[in-house]
Amino acid sequence: MSRARLVFAGALVFVLAGCINEETHLYEIEIDGQVAVPNGAPSAGAVHLEFHVAKTFGEGDLEHPLGVFERRTVAGVGPVRETVLYPLDEGDGLVVFGWLDSDGDGVHCAPGQIEEPSGLVKVAGFPAHALSFSLTLRTPCVGPESLYP
Amino acid sequence: MKRRFGKATPLALVSALALTALVSLDVGCGTPPRGVDWNGKRLPAIDMHLHPGDWDHVPEDTRKFLASRFPFPIGLDAEAAAKGSLLPESILGEIDDAGIWGAGLFAIYAPRTVGVASNELVAEDLTFAPDRFFGLASLRVDRWTTDRDAELAQLKSTLSRPGFVGIKLAHAHQHFRMDDPAFFPIYEVATSLGKPLYLHTGTSPFPGTSQEPAYTDPTYLETAIQQFPSATFILGHLGYDFEQKRHAGLETCIRLAKTYPNVFLEPSALGSASSDPTGANLKEALRRMREAGITDRVIYGSDGPQSPGFVKGYLERTVAAMKDAGYTEQEAAGVLAGNFARVFGVTVPAEAAE
Amino acid sequence: MNMRGALTFGACAIATILGASEAAAAEPRTPFPEHAALDAVGGSPAKGAYVLSAQGGWPFSFLRAQVGLSDRITLQSELESAVGRRYRPMLGIGVRLAEATHVRLTGEFLAGWLFQRSEEYRRGPNGELRFRLAIPAGRFVPYLVLGTRHAFLPDLLTIERASGTETSWSVRHEWTPWATLGLGFAISRRIGLDLGINYGWVGAPDTIALPGVHLGLHFGGDR
Numbered sequence: 268m269s270r271a272r273l274v275f276a277g278a279l280v281f282v283l284a285g286c287i288n289e290e291t292h293l294y295e296i297e298i299d300g301q302v303a304v305p306n307g308a309p310s311a312g313a314v315h316l317e318f319h320v321a322k323t324f325g326e327g328d329l330e331h332p333l334g335v336f337e338r339r340t341v342a343g344v345g346p347v348r349e350t351v352l353y354p355l356d357e358g359d360g361l362v363v364f365g366w367l368d369s370d371g372d373g374v375h376c377a378p379g380q381i382e383e384p385s386g387l388v389k390v391a392g393f394p395a396h397a398l399s400f401s402l403t404l405r406t407p408c409v410g411p412e413s414l415y416p
Numbered sequence: 417m418k419r420r421f422g423k424a425t426p427l428a429l430v431s432a433l434a435l436t437a438l439v440s441l442d443v444g445c446g447t448p449p450r451g452v453d454w455n456g457k458r459l460p461a462i463d464m465h466l467h468p469g470d471w472d473h474v475p476e477d478t479r480k481f482l483a484s485r486f487p488f489p490i491g492l493d494a495e496a497a498a499k500g501s502l503l504p505e506s507i508l509g510e511i512d513d514a515g516i517w518g519a520g521l522f523a524i525y526a527p528r529t530v531g532v533a534s535n536e537l538v539a540e541d542l543t544f545a546p547d548r549f550f551g552l553a554s555l556r557v558d559r560w561t562t563d564r565d566a567e568l569a570q571l572k573s574t575l576s577r578p579g580f581v582g583i584k585l586a587h588a589h590q591h592f593r594m595d596d597p598a599f600f601p602i603y604e605v606a607t608s609l610g611k612p613l614y615l616h617t618g619t620s621p622f623p624g625t626s627q628e629p630a631y632t633d634p635t636y637l638e639t640a641i642q643q644f645p646s647a648t649f650i651l652g653h654l655g656y657d658f659e660q661k662r663h664a665g666l667e668t669c670i671r672l673a674k675t676y677p678n679v680f681l682e683p684s685a686l687g688s689a690s691s692d693p694t695g696a697n698l699k700e701a702l703r704r705m706r707e708a709g710i711t712d713r714v715i716y717g718s719d720g721p722q723s724p725g726f727v728k729g730y731l732e733r734t735v736a737a738m739k740d741a742g743y744t745e746q747e748a749a750g751v752l753a754g755n756f757a758r759v760f761g762v763t764v765p766a767e768a769a770e
Numbered sequence: 771m772n773m774r775g776a777l778t779f780g781a782c783a784i785a786t787i788l789g790a791s792e793a794a795a796a797e798p799r800t801p802f803p804e805h806a807a808l809d810a811v812g813g814s815p816a817k818g819a820y821v822l823s824a825q826g827g828w829p830f831s832f833l834r835a836q837v838g839l840s841d842r843i844t845l846q847s848e849l850e851s852a853v854g855r856r857y858r859p860m861l862g863i864g865v866r867l868a869e870a871t872h873v874r875l876t877g878e879f880l881a882g883w884l885f886q887r888s889e890e891y892r893r894g895p896n897g898e899l900r901f902r903l904a905i906p907a908g909r910f911v912p913y914l915v916l917g918t919r920h921a922f923l924p925d926l927l928t929i930e931r932a933s934g935t936e937t938s939w940s941v942r943h944e945w946t947p948w949a950t951l952g953l954g955f956a957i958s959r960r961i962g963l964d965l966g967i968n969y970g971w972v973g974a975p976d977t978i979a980l981p982g983v984h985l986g987l988h989f990g991g992d993r
Contacts, residue, residue: 323528
């Protein structure tokens with residue numbers, strides 16, 4: 268009987284090997300965070316968050332830091348709770364970048380508009396299904412590339 | 417007579433026809449004359465925007481994207497198809513077929529999007545036609561907080577090598593904001609060495625591109641243009657929206673060129689058959705630049721080689737658009753080669769137009 | 771294939787056909803009603819008859835075997851290759867739908883698998899429905915094939931959650947409308963040739979496909 272099962276499993280693997288095209292592995296993370304601005308700084312406006320792999324799996328020259336896999340917009344500074352699906356095949360580590368949309372135009376520091384602070388944090392404890400972070404938006408008008416590594 | 421030759425006649429006829437066809441194919445082939453025909457006069461042409469490369473240094477998602485754009489069955493072996501286009505001898509063949517004398521070869525370090533064509537690769541390719549190929553160097557910006565000084569040093573070193581005439585940057589592909597002062601030391605290098613900067617503006621269809629305004633909208637370059645009046649900024653693609661296939665930054669580019677004497681414009685790629693199926697957008701761009709009186713700031717480029725015949729086809733579309741917009745011979749000569757020669761300090765020889 | 775190659779190829783093919791006609795001079799001058807070329811390009815050989823075909827070309831090449839199970843039903847198998855990177859092994863049934871002196875209409879249904887090796891691997895079950903219309907005129911058989919092919923490409927998604935691992939399958943569909951226009955020629959009752967132009971629009975309608983050409987050799991007989 269066990270031999271029959273082995274044969275069946277082998278046949279199934281063989282069939283599946285000729286059957287799977289794209290294979291995607293995702294890792295669910297429930298992430299609790301706190302987004303803040305420095306004391307006394309303006310805090311009104313939505314906060315736009317980007318979730319990045321800290322480092323990609325590219326070979327040689329193609330390896331690079333950062334790669335956004337999900338974006339979220341939250342109502343404002345304060346507590347954040349989001350569930351994200353991390354692409355295990357793309358990279359390692361988790362980085363959160365955010366910026367405060369003070370003027371509500373959806374554009375980070377449009378020319379001639381007020382400066383909007385941004386910030387970045389590398390989340391400790393990856394990989395885990397529950398993580399937390401603390402992010403302070405203190406640097407005006409820069410992208411994640413200026414804050415990491 | 418009829419009976420003796422009856423059986424052999426069909427075979428003989430077919431053979432003769434085939435041979436005649438083969439011979440006729442050999443007659444009239446060969447490199448076309450150099451230059452662009454402009455109302456009976458030949459004008460020299462330089463294509464400032466060509467991409468050498470290495471398929472192995474293209475990210476997987478981009479390889480799949482490129483393969484999907486090839487017609488079946490070419491896409492089944494996209495590597496072979498692409499490699500054939502990316503080699504320096506292929507690029508030389510493409511510009512010869514188009515009657516183009518000189519070509520700008522771009523390095524790029526964009527591991528998140530289009531891949532890496534290193535300065536070393538370009539330096540090697542320049543040796544293939546050192547009097548006709550001109551290199552634009554680039555640098556990595558993805559580890560700027562830790563590697564900035566090393567990258568700037570490497571850039572300076574590359575620019576001192578023979579054949580390198582400028583710097584290539586692509587904020588959308590390389591993921592750095594156009595208005596971020598942290599990256600302005602690149603413009604300091606350009607100024608100190610007198611090397612013009614070519615900058616990709618507008619969105620891009622490549623996977624992984626940063627499409628946000630700060631990475632694509634040429635408006636965000638104005639601060640740098642103001643701060644570095646001795647640096648030459650060439651705004652590539654005129655801020656075109658390649659996703660929506662429409663003009664998005666054209667008027668901004670024209671305004672910047674009219675306002676600042678160190679701004680030049682390059683209309684590559686936006687007029688291709690895939691990005692501008694009717695040809696209307698390229699015609700509009702060339703018409704608007706002439707109306708604005710800035711034809712002396714326009715430098716021709718194609719963004720080839722892409723596929724066999726693309727370089728020649730893009731030149732033909734651009735020349736047709738200039739004629740349609742009423743360019744004079746002098747204006748066309750400037751766009752096609754004169755403005756490049758002036759900006760990059762290159763001498764165009766007499767044999768560039770036969 | 772460039773123009774020079776195409777001309778040379780076509781000239782060779784025509785010369786072969788014309789030359790081969792000399793070899794068939796010993797055959798009766800009256801055209802025979804059934805021959806391998808007709809069975810190959812028109813489909814549905816008679817009960818007990820078989821035909822083996824090898825068609826080489828660009829980008830598609832084929833190996834095909836047909837056996838007549840009855841006067842109307844045929845069993846067939848084929849292996850198709852596109853530039854050595856895309857393979858379709860198939861099994862199927864042909865049904866002779868209509869036949870007259872100068873017409874043969876056959877419907878065929880095949881099922882099998884798709885294997886594609888390229889930047890994007892593709893593999894999965896594959897099915898095809900096609901119709902063959904042949905118009906025999908003596909030794910010559912102009913023919914038309916129209917078909918629709920469907921490949922189903924399964925994808926696997928795995929999500930690791932705190933509560934456990936979930937897997938789910940999704941399927942993509944690749945459609946290939948197909949057409950062949952060709953000319954068969956009977957060298958003898960048992961041996962035939964054909965020359966055809968193919969258009970397989972792989973991945974329609976979101977893609978561009980190039981037309982192709984093939985030259986085929988067919989061997990047939992009674993079982």
